[in-house]
Amino acid sequence: MPATAAPQNTSRSSGPGSGPVLTWEKRLEPSRLMAVVVPVISVILALAVGAIFLSATGFQPLKVYQSMLNGAVGSKYGISETIVKAIPLMLAGLGVSVAFRMLLWNIGAEGQFYMGAFGASWVALTFPHLPAYIMLPAMFLAGGLMGALWGLLPALPRAKWGVNEVITTLMLNYVAILWVDYLVYGPWKDPRGFNFPLTAPFSDAASLPTIAGTRVHVGLIFALVAAVLLAIILWRTRWGYEIRIIGESARAARYAGMNIERNIILVMLLSGALAGLAGMSEVAGITHRLQHGISPGYGYTAIIIAWLAKLHPATIILVSLLFGGLIVGGYSVQTSGVPAATVSMLQGAILFFVLGGEILTRYRLHFGRKEGK
Amino acid sequence: MAVPLVEMRGITKVFPGVVANEGVNLAVHAGEIHALLGENGAGKSTLMSVLTGLYRPDGGEIYLDGRRVNFRSPRDAIEAGIGMVHQHFRLVAPFTVTENVALGLKGGLKLNINRLAGEIAALSKEYGLQVDPQARIWQLSVGEQQRVEIIKLLYRKARVLILDEPTAVLTPQEARDLYRTLKRMAAQGCAVIFITHKLQEVMDAADTITILRGGRTVATVKKGDTSEKELARMMVGREIAWQEDKPVVKKGEKVLEIKDLKAFNDKGLLALRGINLEVFAGEILGIAGVAGNGQRELAEVIAGLRPCQGGTITVSGKKLGQCDPCRVIQAGVGYIPEDRLGTGLVPNLGAVDNLLLKEYRHPRWGRTLMSRKAARQWAGELVEHFKVKMAGLDAPVKMMSGGNLQRLLLAREISSRPRLLVAVYPARGLDVGATETVHRLLLEQRAAGTAILLISEDLEELFRLADRIAVMYEGQIMGLMATEKASVEELGLMMAGSKRMEVGA
Numbered sequence: 048m049p050a051t052a053a054p055q056n057t058s059r060s061s062g063p064g065s066g067p068v069l070t071w072e073k074r075l076e077p078s079r080l081m082a083v084v085v086p087v088i089s090v091i092l093a094l095a096v097g098a099i100f101l102s103a104t105g106f107q108p109l110k111v112y113q114s115m116l117n118g119a120v121g122s123k124y125g126i127s128e129t130i131v132k133a134i135p136l137m138l139a140g141l142g143v144s145v146a147f148r149m150l151l152w153n154i155g156a157e158g159q160f161y162m163g164a165f166g167a168s169w170v171a172l173t174f175p176h177l178p179a180y181i182m183l184p185a186m187f188l189a190g191g192l193m194g195a196l197w198g199l200l201p202a203l204p205r206a207k208w209g210v211n212e213v214i215t216t217l218m219l220n221y222v223a224i225l226w227v228d229y230l231v232y233g234p235w236k237d238p239r240g241f242n243f244p245l246t247a248p249f250s251d252a253a254s255l256p257t258i259a260g261t262r263v264h265v266g267l268i269f270a271l272v273a274a275v276l277l278a279i280i281l282w283r284t285r286w287g288y289e290i291r292i293i294g295e296s297a298r299a300a301r302y303a304g305m306n307i308e309r310n311i312i313l314v315m316l317l318s319g320a321l322a323g324l325a326g327m328s329e330v331a332g333i334t335h336r337l338q339h340g341i342s343p344g345y346g347y348t349a350i351i352i353a354w355l356a357k358l359h360p361a362t363i364i365l366v367s368l369l370f371g372g373l374i375v376g377g378y379s380v381q382t383s384g385v386p387a388a389t390v391s392m393l394q395g396a397i398l399f400f401v402l403g404g405e406i407l408t409r410y411r412l413h414f415g416r417k418e419g420k
Numbered sequence: 421m422a423v424p425l426v427e428m429r430g431i432t433k434v435f436p437g438v439v440a441n442e443g444v445n446l447a448v449h450a451g452e453i454h455a456l457l458g459e460n461g462a463g464k465s466t467l468m469s470v471l472t473g474l475y476r477p478d479g480g481e482i483y484l485d486g487r488r489v490n491f492r493s494p495r496d497a498i499e500a501g502i503g504m505v506h507q508h509f510r511l512v513a514p515f516t517v518t519e520n521v522a523l524g525l526k527g528g529l530k531l532n533i534n535r536l537a538g539e540i541a542a543l544s545k546e547y548g549l550q551v552d553p554q555a556r557i558w559q560l561s562v563g564e565q566q567r568v569e570i571i572k573l574l575y576r577k578a579r580v581l582i583l584d585e586p587t588a589v590l591t592p593q594e595a596r597d598l599y600r601t602l603k604r605m606a607a608q609g610c611a612v613i614f615i616t617h618k619l620q621e622v623m624d625a626a627d628t629i630t631i632l633r634g635g636r637t638v639a640t641v642k643k644g645d646t647s648e649k650e651l652a653r654m655m656v657g658r659e660i661a662w663q664e665d666k667p668v669v670k671k672g673e674k675v676l677e678i679k680d681l682k683a684f685n686d687k688g689l690l691a692l693r694g695i696n697l698e699v700f701a702g703e704i705l706g707i708a709g710v711a712g713n714g715q716r717e718l719a720e721v722i723a724g725l726r727p728c729q730g731g732t733i734t735v736s737g738k739k740l741g742q743c744d745p746c747r748v749i750q751a752g753v754g755y756i757p758e759d760r761l762g763t764g765l766v767p768n769l770g771a772v773d774n775l776l777l778k779e780y781r782h783p784r785w786g787r788t789l790m791s792r793k794a795a796r797q798w799a800g801e802l803v804e805h806f807k808v809k810m811a812g813l814d815a816p817v818k819m820m821s822g823g824n825l826q827r828l829l830l831a832r833e834i835s836s837r838p839r840l841l842v843a844v845y846p847a848r849g850l851d852v853g854a855t856e857t858v859h860r861l862l863l864e865q866r867a868a869g870t871a872i873l874l875i876s877e878d879l880e881e882l883f884r885l886a887d888r889i890a891v892m893y894e895g896q897i898m899g900l901m902a903t904e905k906a907s908v909e910e911l912g913l914m915m916a917g918s919k920r921m922e923v924g925a
Contacts, residue, residue: 283789288780291769298763301725302755303777304746
């Protein structure tokens with residue numbers, strides 16, 4: 048008989064008597080095992096939730112998933128398309144991750160992507176006769192610069208007056224998207240484009256080289272190099288050191304004499320430039336023209352990717368490939384009537400479970416049996 | 421002897437890599453004030469967390485009135501009549517005292533707040549816990565807030581009261597009131613356990629003392645059978661040099677000169693009202709005063725973390741600019757902030773990154789790419805030299821104990837060979853051993869010719885370390901005197917703002 052001094056206690060939902068009891072115990076140190084296991088299980092749980100949805104709407108989930116997998120990695124074409132979709136995700140994901148490291152909530156990668164695409168397109172359309180060896184670097188610079196500028200706009204008021212960058216970066220997304228729409232519906236519309244909202248195609252010099260026989264373009268190299276550079280910056284340079292310190296403790300950073308305002312601006316420039324490069328590589332590598340809806344939300348998906356990857360550059364590359372595969376797999380099942388939104392739903396569900404599962408890295412679930420009569 | 425009200429037998433609690441409690445025994449009788457004495461990291465808090473149901477022990481048993489109990493959560497412990505006043509109060513600032521007591525009470529949706537207020541008033545009268553039931557928490561002093569915490573426990577009919585370092589935040593007067601309350605509660609048949617590492621407090625208030633060291637019980641003794649000296653020895657396991665005579669150091673040139681310094685506090689009110697100070701090489705200037713009289717602001721202005729509204733600060737003949745920590749560091753000013761973890765150290769990063777905090781600009785790490793290896797080696801040497809104990813150079817420093825954190829912080833600040841060292845409450849919250857280390861390091865720096873500005877609330881510390889003592893009160897220096905000429909009474913009067921002397925020493 049348990050000798051609790053309050054035997055009248057029956058307020059637990061399990062009521063009097065015995066039953067398994069779940070309690071949370073805080074871990075002293077975040078679990079490393081869980082840091083790996085949680086994302087994997089989250090993906091599985093998200094697929095399970097997706098399966099419930101699919102079967103509720105009259106599809107066979109296993110079949111759908113199988114054909115998604117097939118579409119994404121089942122063929123050379125599938126794999127190359129997965130990589131093609133992953134490239135902008137990688138670049139934008141790296142971009143937002145560096146801002147997130149400093150607790151700058153840059154959710155403006157989408158707008159920065161559009162502005163990068165705009166900058167590159169401006170070069171390609173204004174100077175169509177440039178040779179490729181000038182054209183491509185010029186587009187690269189213009190794309191990166193426009194993205195950086197779009198990152199700088201919210202960074203300035205944030206650094207000067209502490210204006211919340213969540214609102215400003217988000218709002219600037221709409222400005223950028225509408226600006227591109229204005230161009231492709233208006234002054235830049237291709238007269239021979241049957242009134243579609245797109246510009247005239249770029250000259251051949253403005254095309255990024257591709258890997259033989261596929262649509263995989265040099266943007267992949269940009270992304271990989273960017274990931275390596277970012278890792279070097281973060282862990283091997285003084286600037287990266289400052290970024291890490293500021294993100295962990297702004298007070299300590301100030302104490303050490305770091306210039307936080309300057310770093311806000313520099314990091315947002317870098318963040319925007321990377322997202323801008325994603326836009327540039329998309330127009331120069333894939334569409335070869337600027338058009339309405341050039342990004343199906345890459346900039347937002349990048350936020351999910353950066354979180355899932357714990358802001359780690361190498362992991363961002365991997366998670367981007369996973370999400371590229373999801374997108375391609377999603378396309379391939381649309382032919383059998385599965386709604387395109389399924390993929391967005393899966394992405395959302397994955398993030399949901401990862402964030403929810405995060406608690407397991409910090410707490411331990413304790414299964415116990417309630418001792419009682 | 422009667423059955424103890426609370427008995428813990430053979431309590432063992434293991435955390436990854438650390439055995440916090442190992443076979444700890446504790447027996448507390450009704451009507452007794454029992455001190456749990458030990459250095460930081462001795463396992464006192466862990467033991468009490470086990471008793472209050474916050475942790476589940478890995479071994480051992482708890483008996484209440486001789487019957488075995490098994491707490492699954494703090495709630496179980498509270499229902500069994502065990503309550504704890506934590507060091508950081510669990511109160512809702514915008515709520516009234518009554519509302520705070522009502523929080524977490526059972527009994528459905530209906531709450532008769534007026535009746536409750538009456539009961540609280542009665543309780544506070546009975547135990548001498550003066551507090552207005554209608555007052556809002558934010559209006560109360562820290563001492564009054566502590567009373568609210570105690571009333572919360574009394575209202576819940578707690579028979580075992582645990583207080584975690586209850587006097588750390590109290591004035592001596594408030595501490596005496598608290599002891600009186602505790603005695604009254606003990607007289608009513610409660611058992612009072614308080615966690616402490618202050619010997620004075622033990623001698624003032626406790627009936628019985630259990631000493632913990634390194635997670636084990638050293639002994640349980642009656643106060644009458646022991647002495648401060650014996651307790652200290654049991655607590656640290658060795659004799660402490662109580663009064664260590666300062667070696668004579670020749671006073672050097674003037675390092676810090678502060679003239680008519682004015683600055684605001686966080687609320688935008690004038691916290692420094694024209695401070696004048698000088699500190700010389702090889703000298704420790706102590707700043708005494710009750711916390712909140714501008715000491716923090718003074719340190720922050722010197723460190724370049726707070727803009728000054730007037731006056732000048734000169735270090736070795738160079739004027740420090742307006743609020744520029746970088747320049748202050750370059751001028752050779754080391755700063756041990758009040759807030760170790762958060763300002764002085766970055767909690768989630770490892771020792772290497774933390775030691776680099778002020779050194780990372782140095783070209784010796786490489787021109788563009790910093791050499792991790794060189795930094796690690798350097799950090800390893802510092803850690804060894806200053807005997808900082810840690811799980812590893814990359815383990816987050818927040819895992820370290822207070823004493824080790826302070827060692828790490830001092831290692832960094834001292835290794836930069838500062839001309840001036842500003843230390844704010846450097847031994848606050850540290851156990852005897854760590855305090856001794858901090859004091860030794862400061863005296864070593866003094867001997868090496870560093871000018872030291874030591875801000876402290878602990879008069880004993882100031883008498884032991886400082887060459888001269890200045891007293892701050894409401895943003896002004898009330899007086900300044902050589903330590904050998906100072907008396908506690910005089911300092912006390914100045915700290916209370918009731919005496920002022922011409923500054924000229």
